[in-house]
Amino acid sequence: MMKIAITGSIASGKTTASKIISRGKGPLFSADLVVKNLYKKKIFKIKVSRILNIKINHNFKKEIKKKIIKNKKFIKKIERIAHPMVRQGMFAFIKKNKKKKILFFEIPLLIESKLTNYFDIIIFIKSKKTLRLKRYLSNKGNRNLFHILNNHQMKDTEKAKRCDYVVVNNKSLLVLKNKLSNIIKNYE
Numbered sequence: 001m002m003k004i005a006i007t008g009s010i011a012s013g014k015t016t017a018s019k020i021i022s023r024g025k026g027p028l029f030s031a032d033l034v035v036k037n038l039y040k041k042k043i044f045k046i047k048v049s050r051i052l053n054i055k056i057n058h059n060f061k062k063e064i065k066k067k068i069i070k071n072k073k074f075i076k077k078i079e080r081i082a083h084p085m086v087r088q089g090m091f092a093f094i095k096k097n098k099k100k101k102i103l104f105f106e107i108p109l110l111i112e113s114k115l116t117n118y119f120d121i122i123i124f125i126k127s128k129k130t131l132r133l134k135r136y137l138s139n140k141g142n143r144n145l146f147h148i149l150n151n152h153q154m155k156d157t158e159k160a161k162r163c164d165y166v167v168v169n170n171k172s173l174l175v176l177k178n179k180l181s182n183i184i185k186n187y188e
Contacts, residue, residue, distance in 0.1 A: 007110040008125035011132040013169040017125045018106035021180045026102035029093040124163035
């Protein structure tokens, strides 16, 4: 079984790239989807609410974002809760799909979380910061939160050194598809 990971900075196009490269080739694990689902779990909400001293209500995620904007140290505290749960989901995904030829993984903080050794191929999706900010804001993101999250991640130049492929995603969807197609054809 070959494990291919896709990583990149915030709003670089990781999700789009992951869906393109995995389509029809193998199952896709999304760390972002696991985290999104964690926000629906009572145990996660309780742990986060205690650390951040906020109430669990319909504005829970908004309250978390406000806390992070006020104090970026809260990111690490939330990651200490979320990351083990994401890893657990990742290992369950691998076990469930152990007979598949290729598995794909979209993991934003793959390098920062020291997960590189679990993968055969790592693809880094890279985009200009101005373009990433524009994408983030178009999805109703907060400018201040973007800068906090962006600064929390490793610099692109450092990430690129630790990846097998760097795919620059500053142009059209067609250009991205062609670049990814050229990579995956080496492993089919």
